[in-house]
Amino acid sequence: MAAGMFAILFLCSFLSSISSPVFSQTAGADGVRIRDDAPQRYTVKAGDTLWDISGHFLHSPWRWPSVWRKNPQIDNPHLIYPGDVLTLRDCDGRPCISLERGRNVVKISPEMRALPRREVITPLPMSVLEAFLREHRIVADAEPLNELAYVIAGDNKRLISGAGDPIFARVADSADVAALTSGAPLGIFRPGERYQDVAGQPLGRELIGIGEAALISRDGDVVKLSVQKAAQEVRNNDILLPLETRLQPQDMRPRVPQHDVAGHIVGVPGGVRFIGRLQVIAIDLGTEDGLQPGHVLRIDQQGERVVDPRTEELVKLPDETAGTLVVFRPYDKISYAIVMEATNTLAVGDAVRPPR
Structure with a gap:
């Protein structure tokens, strides 16, 4: 299903599922609640995500899949682009939404003009997630890295190298030679933080992406590569992975x-202490716990302990929901997730669980 279908189908089917044309915060059987300030018209903007658009209409933007149904008001709900207008109106006594397709106005003249390519609206800020994953990944800490090779020298005995420089690496004992010589770009990584759960059990080790390299030649167990991209300087002992x-x-x-x-938030890549919206975090849940890309969890902050003024006992206040995250790269025991909503400043140790 095309990415753009999500917002339109969610909005149309959600609104048509409400029995009154007057918006209400009352939750239906599926838990969907419409916002009191839902707009009558919304123009899709460049940089919007389907989550953002859904948030203009729903209190819980992730609820739209539970009400997907094709709406006859939409001729082609498969794609949504900047400039498209979502219009809220009455359909036989029930609220519905129609799509007015945005069109670029082009002045006709005797010369040829190239129209800019319009990017379809995505569910989440994909550019943020992809940029993060170019520089971060997690491997099981208790297992070998299964590296293809490791850097042993730069050109002319350089200790550090950058984009455009050749480097030399030695093929690891466990290397998949076919993967090394396939011609596909290889990632250059450096071991980073080790993650643990709240009980101190290992979850995995983070690798920091330094750049990418391409194979030039091979002589026995020594390979020569060209550094294609480099976010940091390439050093001896950096490792090569697919x-x-x-x-x-x-x-x-x-x-x-x-x-x-x-589970819990167990880390923030980059060493940031406090966490806000669109921050990437690591949580101590993974595929072994059933997590998949797109899974939504709420973030709860532990209630404070206060002294009862009469009994002088310590009383724990209730936990409070302070944010929402979406998992985008799960591993066995740990996952990367992005914070999509934050009403308070979040921190390592905050609890995560499915939304109510």
């Missing part, structure tokens, strides 16, 4: 996990 597959927008459909899970 690049992970890119995120696909159609795989990022936000939805709630089908079973109950509970």
Whole structure:
């Protein structure tokens, strides 16, 4: 299903599922609540995500998949672009939404003009996620890295190298030679932080992406490569690994996990202490817990402990929901997620669980 279908189908089917044309915050059987300030018209802008658009209409933007139904008011709901207008109106006594397709106005003249390519609206800020994954990944800490090779020297005995420089690496004992010589770009990584859960059990080790390289030649167990990209300087002992597959927008459909899970924020790549919206975090749940890309979890902050003024006992106040995250790259025991909503400043140790 094309990425742009998500917003239109969610908006149209959600609105048509409400029995009164007057908006109400009352939750239906599926838990969907419309906002009191939902707009009558919304013009899609460049930089919007389907989450953003849904948030203009719903209190819980991830709820739209539960009400997907084709709406006859939309001729082609498969794609949505900047400039398109979503119009809220009455359809036989029930609210519905129609799509007015935005069109570029082109002045006719005797010369040829190239129209700019319009980018389809994606479910989440994919450019942010892809940029992050170019520089971060996680491997199981208890297993070998399964590296293809490791850097042993730069050209002319350089200790550090950058984009455009040749480097030399030695093939690792466990290397998949076919992957090394396939011609596909290779990632250059450096071991980073080790993640643990709240009980101190290892979850995985983060690798920091330094850049990308391409094979030039091989002589026995020594290979020569050209550094194609470099976010940092390439050093001896940096490792070469195949690049992970890119995120696909159609795989990022936000939805709630089908079973109950509970975990915590265990880290913030880059060493940031406090966490806000669009910050990438690591949580101590992964594929072994049933997490998949697109799974939505709420973030709860632990209630403070206060002294009862009469009994002088310590009383724990209730936990409070302070944000929402979406998982985008799960590993076995740990996942990367992006914070999509934050009402308070979040921190490592905050609890995560499915939304109510």
